[in-house]
Amino acid sequence: MYLETQFYVNIQTTLRFKFGCHEKRGIETMKFSTLGLLSCACGLLLLGFQGLSALMHTENVWKQISITSILEPKYFTWMDSASWFGVEKIAAYLVTMPLFLLLIGIGVVLLIIGGIKGK
Numbered sequence: 800m801y802l803e804t805q806f807y808v809n810i811q812t813t814l815r816f817k818f819g820c821h822e823k824r825g826i827e828t829m830k831f832s833t834l835g836l837l838s839c840a841c842g843l844l845l846l847g848f849q850g851l852s853a854l855m856h857t858e859n860v861w862k863q864i865s866i867t868s869i870l871e872p873k874y875f876t877w878m879d880s881a882s883w884f885g886v887e888k889i890a891a892y893l894v895t896m897p898l899f900l901l902l903i904g905i906g907v908v909l910l911i912i913g914g915i916k917g918k
């Protein structure tokens with residue numbers, strides 16, 4: 800227990816002095832920024848793999864990967880019953896859009912939130 804507590808204190812102190820985070824708000828900002836960068840990197844990596852996969856075929860066919868192509872249709876039956884303020888259209892758009900765009904979009908939003916919370 801003491802070792803875990805000491806490790807947490809050392810990491811927290813290191814983050815505060817190394818990155819200039821003197822408040823808890825600064826560490827939360829780093830979390831948003833880190834998650835945003837990670838999400839953007841995953842989206843770009845997925846885009847790269849999809850492009851490489853398309854180039855490896857002789858027909859040069861692009862396969863779109865979306866949430867609906869990964870999960871079974873039974874998980875999307877709730878979208879038909881969500882009828883308030885056009886939520887079903889927004890949800891249908893989000894689950895059918897290319898996954899790399901969704902990941903990059905989430906990453907940009909998290910980076911913006913991290914930038915706003917950092918000020």
